[in-house]
Amino acid sequence: METRTVDLGPCHCPGTPHERDEAVIVLPVSMTYGAQRRVQSAYALEVEDERAGRDRFGGLADATLMAVCTFSWTCLNPDGKPLAIGVREPNATNAIDALDPLTAMALHDEFFPRDAAGTATDKNGYFLRAITGVVLPNPSSAPSVAGLPATPSTGSTPSPKASTSKRRAKS
């Protein structure tokens, strides 16, 4: 499985036990069928709802994708236990909902990057992969080895202490 470790900014866990929070996210090429299915279902709900003139599921597909394509993270629940996350967790989307907004946005930006104008680019192809199964070619054209960051330019430093604010510097 190809993964990337991403910085989620200063720790917002109860009691602030970490300096920063981080997540290990699954790259699109390693997305599972279960992840695809769940994102497709969430997206279908959103589209149906929008066609009916409602907005009960705003952002559900994004949140579902973040939940099923995060392999692990440092985020804790109010009891100080790890928030259950990942495709094996039936209620993983609830863990996304339980995040504080800044941590959630940091994770969202990793899955759905935006360009300088603030327009969503999905240049990593997560959503495309989830909806269609198509994998975008590696944008850096660097060989991506399992467990190693495929794109050195992205905020992929595994250390929770490193990279204070340079995560948003590029793109």
Ligand SMILES: [Zn+2]
């Ligand atoms: Zn934390």
